[in-house]
Amino acid sequence: MSDDHDADRLRALEARLAAKRPAEDKHHMEEHYSQAQLAWRMVIELVAGLGIGFGIGYGLDALLGTSPWLMVLFVLFGFAAGVKTVIASAKEIQGRLDPATPLKEPGAGAPKDGDTHG
Numbered sequence: 001m002s003d004d005h006d007a008d009r010l011r012a013l014e015a016r017l018a019a020k021r022p023a024e025d026k027h028h029m030e031e032h033y034s035q036a037q038l039a040w041r042m043v044i045e046l047v048a049g050l051g052i053g054f055g056i057g058y059g060l061d062a063l064l065g066t067s068p069w070l071m072v073l074f075v076l077f078g079f080a081a082g083v084k085t086v087i088a089s090a091k092e093i094q095g096r097l098d099p100a101t102p103l104k105e106p107g108a109g110a111p112k113d114g115d116t117h118g
Contacts, residue, residue: 042089046082053078 057074061067 038089038093042086045085045089046079049078049080049082049085050075051078053081 053074053076054071056078057071060070060074064070
């Protein structure tokens, strides 16, 4: 009987302590980390575009002997593709683009001029 009474008192004490504790607000920290992750995602997308363009251009230059012209051209194409991807990611982050839409059709789902929602 004493054990039941002690268990009840312990539960009551835990309930009172839980009521007195301040609610933990982890939202700020989670938001901070998610923003850092999104920033790194954009950096990686841009660098990946440059790297792929460099690789294709360098490979074609080696095969065709046109060094360095195709490498320069494809680095510029890679930069343009990276910037386009970063812009699409920024729109997605702003909530103006459905995250699954770019997988179906690149550029689809972007807001039209005059759209006021968002």
